[in-house]
Amino acid sequence: MRVPTLAVLLATLVVMLAAAPGLAPFGDPTAPASGHVAGHYLEHAYHDAHTPNVVTVMIADYRSFDTLGETMVVFAAGLACALMLLPRGRRGRVPRFLHRKVNLIAEVIVRIMLPAVQIFAFYVIFHGHYSPGGGFQGGALLAASILLGRIVLGRSRSQAAFPTALGRPLGAIGFAVFAGIGLVGFAAGGAFLQYDRMPFALPPDMLRNWGILGIELGVAMAVMGTLVSIFDDLSVGGR
């Protein structure tokens, strides 16, 4: 190991250990971080958005702008891969592991698994209000099912299920859905992403509930489209 590396490692170790005395002990329920804003979230989230999962309310309502930025990060990563690896390869010049002979056992198993994975993914998206999960996890599961198809079922069949050219536009549309839902309340005179100002005849907590579901769908579309497009760019792009 070279000297500068060792110096950085030692410096980090010393600094991190120097911070220890000011931190709350492990599992301390009275830690300062647990009061203040966190206490407010835990006590009001269900009342505010009619949604039991506090983390979902937090990322999709209280701090939804972070999530919008995060969706932009994913979308930007897709764009970045495209910028670096375009033009994508011509047909027939895909790497060997993507078009070797299809293995019958793998194919049968994957064909049984795929619908299950996709149904589970939709469950994760729509049930994110009540249980762990939401747009990111569901979108990533949908993308994973497509990737599984890409690897096992061969190029032509997996392209028929989800063409490569669809990936990035789907990402853009997902992001637009998210921002568009934010704009509805904004156009009605509220703040950006203020769901309870959306012009529907529902109580505020139900409006937020529906707003959260809408942006989860947008996130899922963006994540699914972008992850598939990143995979396609990495596997066949840039030759």
Place this chain on the structure above:
Amino acid sequence: MAESALPILILLCFMGGAVAVVLATLRRPAAAWPITMVAIAAAFGFSLRLLATVLDGGAVRHRLGGWAAPIGIELVVDGLGAFVICVVTGIALLVGCYARWAVRREIPERESTFFAMVLVLLLGLSGIVLTGDLFNLYVFFEISSLAAYALIAVGDKRAVVASFRYLVLGTLGASFYLLGIGFLYTLTGTLNMADAATLLPELAANPTLRVSVAMIVTGVGLKMAIFPMQGWLADAYTHASTTTTAIVAPIMTKVSAYTLIRVLGFVYGFDLASGRLPIGTALAWLSAAGIVVGSVMALAQTDVKRMLAYSSVAQVSYIGLGIGLAQPWALVGAVLHVLNHATMKCCLFLVTGTVQLATGGRTLDDYAGLGRRMPWTFGAFTLAALAMIGIPPTGGFFSKWYLTVGALEAGAGGLVVVLVGSGLLTAGYMFRLLERVWARPAPEMVMRPVGAAAIAPIVVLGIAVVVFGVINTWFVTRVIMPSLPGGMGGGVG
């Protein structure tokens, strides 16, 4: 504090622009540039409007989702923020005008993705400036960095290696920043900047607080290329494509510098940040070292773009020095230098790009006699170069003047020596170049034509360098002083 929709409108311009570019270019690839320009122009208009609003009525905010501050995220803009956002969008508008010509020549097949990526970069940088939430700032930090990695990778053959190095170090910096706000959060339970600022003074004796300051300064300093973390910058700027360098170099490090001012000045407060751990002094002296190293390295280069990249290290360190001194005049100089350095560095990099695209030349000797072949371009170049050295009445003189006054008032004689000495070094490498440009005979060679749309932004920037120098007192008294942290502006008198 007044409510205003302007901050979010600026961000929506860039978000909408990026999505529109991706969707519109599926059918019409030529639509990328016009959409980009409309988005940037609208954002610039909103920024000017925002500056006017803030100067009239004080800071404004926008509560996202309608949630009040520590519960939700809010965008907060004061005089400094409005000033920096105007610099960012203004520079972007000028580079955008230039970009159509350059991108068509350098990377025609990737035009649409490139412009979408530029909008994402601008979204990230504007978000950093506008947000009032520490974690939201991290998200925008990553958006801008991600876009910058991709844009830098589009360049010559070695650009990808430079970009990868930048990615590793940049992610390390962002991670340190995240760790810093993690400590801050465990101490205070909040992520809102204003809320944290009210909670922190009680915790002054806490060792974790000092570690969190150190982590944040290290993380942001890495993005800002403060010595000894400047290694990534020169390669990244040298090998990236013309448009990338012209847009990344002037504004990206400046936005990081502004982040540092905000976190140190407004969240921790300079007194608290420097208590028992001399963060400010360390930053000032490291910046001084960066100024020397950057200037000396610039003197050693023969590749003009690389020379300017090293000079960026030195110039950004001027800003770091002003922040480190935490003295009112020095801060005025630092903020003013954000504007001046952005203007002149943008002008210089646009000229090197134009020369590279028109003649293929990169080294000092390739510039021999070009002054007569491209009089307008090199007229502006000369003004910007004089501003780099710090010759009155250009803007560069005044920002360095305020910095020197600040260093004298703070009693740091050694730093004054560094500031003056670095001016001499800058004069050394700039006059070496200007002598070749103007005093050598014009070369006999065929040059590709340069469009008027490419020359116009360069000339505008060259004039702006002088204008900003002449009207600098307006910036100082109207914009910067009223919004210095902790009522420091009153102390300047």
Place this chain on the structure above:
Amino acid sequence: MIETLVPRWPYVCTVVLMLVGLYGMLGKQNLVKKLIGLNVFQTAIILFFIVQAYKTGASVPIWDARLGAVADAYVNPIPHGLMLTAIVVSVAITGVALALLIRIHRNFGTLDEPELLDAMKRSP
């Protein structure tokens, strides 16, 4: 020293993981290894946040009629929400970095730092 560290032992564990990641990023010569180090480092930071959110004996932050809206009954949800974002960011960065690695390999034919420096010297 020891008496401050023992009650905070999971924090010390995350610091160790952080150092492992940092070593991979700075000490390894292969670029893929650097990237793996980066991933470990980021994961360690996420772990740090989650460790800070933990409360002994508290439930997961999903509202439960039996527990009611009592803040002390649930784990702190804020670091969880923040780290969801951080995980997605780290995956996005990894994707971009891998795209860069493919380009570097195409341009210079290697991903090992010493060979890469040689190849860069040889190419114009």
Place this chain on the structure above:
Amino acid sequence: MIDLLIAGLFVFAGVAAVVALVVRDLLAASVALSTFSFIVALLYVVMGAVDVGFNEAVLGAGVTGTLFVVAIFRTRRGSMD
């Protein structure tokens, strides 16, 4: 009891991380990285962060691993260290 579980998972995570950095076969290293992510996802769940654990399992262990494998197939499998 739960502390013991957390400690054990930390040990496994550390071992997986070190293995990911030490093996010379990059494919094995990326598998080790996925393992590391998966163990860390379990740690999150044990500490009550169910959403984060789910996300880490899907994105960190699943998608990242796949992307690594694809990139390694297109570059080189061996590493000098």
